[in-house]
Amino acid sequence: MRIAILEDDPEQSEFINAVLTQAGHTCYLFKEGRALIRKMQRETFDLVSLDWNVGDVRGDVVLAWIRENYDANLPVLFMTCRGRESDIVDALNAGADDYLVKPVPPPILLARVNRLLQRIYRQDAAAATQQFGDYLFEPQAGRVFLSDEQIALSQKEFQLAILLFRNLARPLSRAHILETIWKHSADIPTRTLDTHMSAVRVKLRLRPENGYCIMPIYGYGYRLEKLERERI
Incomplete structure (x- = not known):
């Protein structure tokens, strides 16, 4: 699956990329929200992971753009250091499908991503027809x-x-x-x-x-x- 990751911390970005790439996904890394939006205007992604605070356009603004302009079923995962209850509620009410507070252990990150992908793109690979x-x-x-x-x-x-x-x-x-x-x-x-x-x-x-x-x-x-x- 093609996964877009908005994350301006290089170490965190590489961590997410390594976990998901090892699981067979293809990751595209973005440090700025505007760059991600420009890319989404030209290409399709199967899931987007957003950080809240990045250099230019905040993650919640990018989320609002996605829900107004992109496939309504696109899974969006928030992964951020902001762990206040109000932040989680605001993100979910704005259209995020899941919310993780960093640091995130690799098994939990992979499990949450796979759950979102399976829910939206459920395909029975073992089915004969x-x-x-x-x-x-x-x-x-x-x-x-x-x-x-x-x-x-x-x-x-x-x-x-x-x-x-x-x-x-x-x-x-x-x-x-x-x-x-x-x-x-x-x-x-x-x-x-x-x-x-x-x-x-x-x-x-x-x-x-x-x-x-x-x-x-x-x-x-x-x-x-x-x-x-x-x-x-």
Whole structure:
């Protein structure tokens, strides 16, 4: 998962990064709230960790911006030295999903982060199949069916398709998709994502009569929308 961390203490920032990276997450570190907001205007994150007091824009101001401008389901964790009851209540009432007072032991930090991610992005990795309307995915086998008809997809096309369905109606930035599917996005030509997205759209017949449509988001990325089926 892609996790943004707003923290201006270098030691604390590296501590959080080390704990979450070892657990398989990809962390992006920010010392200033404005830099985080600018990045969030261009890219998707799965969770954001905020400190209260940073150099420019306070964590509660960044939280207010997130709740007004970003995906409403984005998990936001406050991790700060401010441990007064009033601070905790204010942050939670403003839209934070959890609140930790530093110093935080690594097992507790990881447990809280995993709980938030599982609550929002719960996916049964062990499930043999995942059903989305008439689309049936077999993640372990890398197969997908539309109304019992198997659709031939390449490995990357399958990964892209199931990423879109698992994040239905959620805007996904190009950077998020490239990192998730291709891992090292810097080495991928810019048209590669668009070519694969077009192939998924055509092969899976993602059009209104089948109830789904891939929507490009100019300057940002893509979103898979569930639509009302067209009446004949």
